[in-house]
Amino acid sequence: MLTQQQLKQQSADAALAFIEPLLGPDVVIGVGTGSTADLFIDGLARLRGRLRGAVASSERSAARLAGHGLDVLDLNDVQAMPVYIDGADEIDARLHMIKGGGGALTREKIVASVADRYICIADESKLVERLGAFPLPIEVIPMAREAVARAVVALGGQPRLRDGFVTDNGNIILDVAGLHIDDAPGLEARLNNLPGVVTCGLFAQSGAHVALLATQQGIRELHRP
Ligand code: 5RP
Numbered sequence: 001m002l003t004q005q006q007l008k009q010q011s012a013d014a015a016l017a018f019i020e021p022l023l024g025p026d027v028v029i030g031v032g033t034g035s036t037a038d039l040f041i042d043g044l045a046r047l048r049g050r051l052r053g054a055v056a057s058s059e060r061s062a063a064r065l066a067g068h069g070l071d072v073l074d075l076n077d078v079q080a081m082p083v084y085i086d087g088a089d090e091i092d093a094r095l096h097m098i099k100g101g102g103g104a105l106t107r108e109k110i111v112a113s114v115a116d117r118y119i120c121i122a123d124e125s126k127l128v129e130r131l132g133a134f135p136l137p138i139e140v141i142p143m144a145r146e147a148v149a150r151a152v153v154a155l156g157g158q159p160r161l162r163d164g165f166v167t168d169n170g171n172i173i174l175d176v177a178g179l180h181i182d183d184a185p186g187l188e189a190r191l192n193n194l195p196g197v198v199t200c201g202l203f204a205q206s207g208a209h210v211a212l213l214a215t216q217q218g219i220r221e222l223h224r225p
Contacts, residue, residue, distance in 0.1 A: 007123035007214035012039035014212040014219045015085050015121045016047065022082045023050045028073055030111040031065060032086020033058040033104035036121050040085050041065055057086065057111045058104040059168050075111060084115035087122050088208070089134045089201070095120065095208040095224045096184040100137030100201030103167050109199050113206065120208035124215045131184055135160070135175040136191075137201040142172050144196020151194050152176050155187075171198055 002010070019029060031041060031054045041061060044054070045068035053071030055078055056062035062072045086108055088097040097120065099105050112118050136157070140148045149159040152174065162173040181187055184204035191200040211222040 002214075002216055004123055004125070008036045008121075009039050010214040010219065011121040011123060011212050012036060012043055014214070015040050015119055016043045018119060018210070018212065019083055019085065020047065023047060025052060027051045028053055028055060028078050028081050030055050030081045030084030030086075030115045031057065031061055032084065032108055032111075033061045033102045034087040036087035037061060037085065038064060040121060041068065041070075044068070044070060055081065055111050055114075057108040058102070060102075060104070075114060078114065081115040083117050083119050084112040085119050085121060086112065088120050088126050088203075090128045090131050091120055091122060091126050091208065091211055092128055092131055092184075093222065093225070095211055095222060096131060096202070096204035097207055098131050098134050098136055098201050099203050100139070100173065101134070103137065103139075103162065103165055103173050105137055105201045106139050106167065106169055106199045109203065112203070117209040118203075118207070120211040122211070122213055124213045124220065127211075127213055130181065131202070132179050132181040135177040136179055136181075137162070138174045138176060138191060139167055139169070139171050139198040139200075140174055141196045141198060145172060145174070148194055148196050149174060152191075155190070156180060169198065
């Protein structure tokens with residue numbers, strides 16, 4: 001029986017195998033944040049010299065990449081990336097996701113938006129029939145905290161301030177439990193439209209393209225329907 005850590009490693013290794021044929025001296029890839037992304041970054045160190053560098057979705061991942069001697073580029077200096085590799089807190093069969101457990105959701109969404117394909121790496125426990133058991137993170141500009149919280153309550157959610165946490169962008173996170181997510185792209189648009197919301201952790205308007213989910217029987221590869 002593989003542990004969750006071993007499953008995460010399996011998924012990170014599958015992503016390294018997936019990207020290897022795409023690499024070249026001018027190629028820049030996008031790299032996410034979290035414990036699974038950390039394992040991917042550690043493996044990417046072995047491919048140093050086979051790519052130009054990476055754009056990171058957080059200060060944490062940037063430091064880890066740099067610690068391995070990998071070049072970290074500013075997204076403003078990068079026009080295209082073949083892939084963005086990152087984990088998820090929940091993913092469904094349509095490859096819609098909830099992200100932001102690590103609080104890096106806004107930069108994750110930005111970096112992913114520039115890449116041709118989002119490759120989601122996770123263990124199979126992240127695969128759900130319906131999104132929403134994991135409280136939905138929303139990054140909010142501090143002065144809008146109560147206004148956004150009231151709007152979220154009106155939508156049926158129970159917001160909770162992530163205590164003592166400040167995002168890389170200087171904002172707060174509201175973790176919202178109890179939402180019924182029948183229409184993930186619609187809810188994403190609605191939440192993102194609230195004044196003071198930087199972005200919500202639904203990645204559904206543009207979800208993952210491929211999911212490499214580690215199971216006890218090996219990698220299960222899902223593609224966007
Ligand atoms: C960070 C994220 C992560 O992708 C998500 O929390 C999954 O993390 P892990 O790989 O540690 O389970 O969205 O903001």
